[in-house]
Amino acid sequence: MTADRTGPVVTTPYGAVRGRYEHGIAVFRGIPYAAPPFGPGRFRPPRPPEPWDGVRDADAFGPTAPKPPYSEAFAQYLSDPVVPGDDCLNLNVWTPEPGPGARLPVLVWLHGGALTRGSSAVPVYDGRAFARDGVVLVSVNYRLGVEGYGLFPDAPANPGLRDQLAALRWVHASIEAFGGDPGRVTLAGQSAGAISAGALLVAPQAQGLLRRAVLQSGAPGASDRDKVRRMVRRMANRLKIPATAEAFAAVDRELLLRTQAEAGRLSSPVLGGPAFGIVVDGDLVPRDPLRALLDGEAARGVDLLMGWTRDEYRLWLVPGGLVEHVDRLGAVALAGAMARCHCGHEVPRGYRALHPKASPSELVGQLVTDHLLRVPLHRLADARPASSYVYEFAWPSRLPGLGACHGLELGFVFDTGDAPESARLAGEGAPQELCDTMHTAWVRFATDGDPGWEAWDAAHPVRVLGDGEPYTAYRPLDSEVGLWSIADRTPDPVDGPHAVRSAELAVTVRRLRRSIGARLH
Secondary structure, X not given: OOOOOOOOEEEEOOEEEEOEEEOOEEEEEXXXXXXXXXXXXXXXXXXXXXXXXXXXXXXXXXXXXXXXXXXXXXXXOOOOOOXXXXXXXXXXXXEOOOOOOOOEEEEEEEOOOOOOOOOOOOHHHOOHHHHHOOXXXXXXXXXXXXXXXXXXXOOOOOHHHHHHHHHHHHHHHXXXXXXEEEEEEEEEEEOHHHHHHHHHHXXXXXXXXXXXXXXXXXXXXXXXXXXXXXXXXXXXXXXXXXXXXXXXXXXXXXXXXXXXXXXXXXXXOOOXXXXXXXXXXXXXXXXXXXXXXXXXXXXXXXXXXXXXXXXXXXXXXXXXXXXXXXXXXXXHHHHHHHHXXXXXXXXXXXXXXXXXXXXXXXXXXXXXXXXXXXXXXXXXXXXXXXXXXXXXXXXXXXXXXXXXXXXXXXXXXXXXXXXXXXHHHHOXXXXXXXXXXXXXXXXXXXHHOOOOOOOOOOOOEEEEEOOOOOEEEXXXXXXXXXXXXXXXXXXXXXXXXXXXXXXXXXXXXXXXXXXXXXXXX
């Protein structure tokens, strides 16, 4: 079972694993934290892995969860390796000191990808720099798409989130043997990974498993159950089967992935639509995570580091030429964004007044970004002052049109800016000084809860990381938050003469989704 007897060996609760040394760092890849989620375990909560005898090689990434490939429009920017195999509930560990005496801080990484794509094997997420700087880095694979977030009448909800909880429990039980401190665990995620981290913050079963959390480009929240059910029904109709876990489990995996990709073609972060997501289930997710955090009921004593990129929306619009397409649609696209954000006309009028020279795509993009990210994270920081730190990543990509887009900051966080996969988004020549600054902030936060700037308070400090020296901006969101306060007081136009307008708006949004979907696939 072993090929290299010179690598570091660590004993886990299920058996011993042998990693390898790379640049002076002990690396263990593909360690199972749960059994393969297929056969009788398909669409079910994760089960413990079977213990093994001897020493198991952990020198290569384990299988990735089943997922469709990115469309050609996105694949030019985003790397998403596929490792075949059933044993996809696995994780990786980078540590400078494998052994129980080091008690180093631990950062557990949950990748993004809209809960349908991504894996821990993406080269941008290499954990060597964290281990080099004294943090044990753990990256996790979990079930995706319909396998992880389908909603069925005959199976528990949120199996992918339950996988992440199982990984956290594995860390709590095992990480001391790898040199980590189970009492100093930071759960970090980006995009869908941040949304997942937000849900685990309030999960009763996860209490006591983490000390800090990083939410990058993703706010806590729960998807509408009917929205997820519609996605499952779309797939069931295409497959001509009942919308049950039993029926889906009998479908060939490759056919299921193709059908999932087809059914999700018209969904987008900008205009929404049926999609997979974390739902309130009365168990692991007892209520909406953001509301629970705002009420102060959960995650007491957990420090938060929260951030976004200045131009998140550009990764959603630039591929496939959607910026130009949205600019041509003009008012139609703005109407779609209003429906997506559930806001009245006062909000886009206010954005136009604040940004008179902005194009329609810029207005739509910033409106949706504020709705999905900036405003909920701003409110979360308001609810948890003194233990929250907020930043904006503002360095623009060297590639045309991308700006400081969604996902661009990850090569800086992991100090992997020189990796070819990072250059897909950043272009050539990403500044190492900014890599050092961004990475150091995360290391400091994981180590002692202080990223290097002042905590959130009434002045609303936001650390801006971009070209030139980092600086702190104060109250940068007040005007936007004021607009959203107006929107919150605006009644939904569902009665009387507004009903016709609502119906027209729904038709507009459907047409817009079809138009955007056709350009991306």
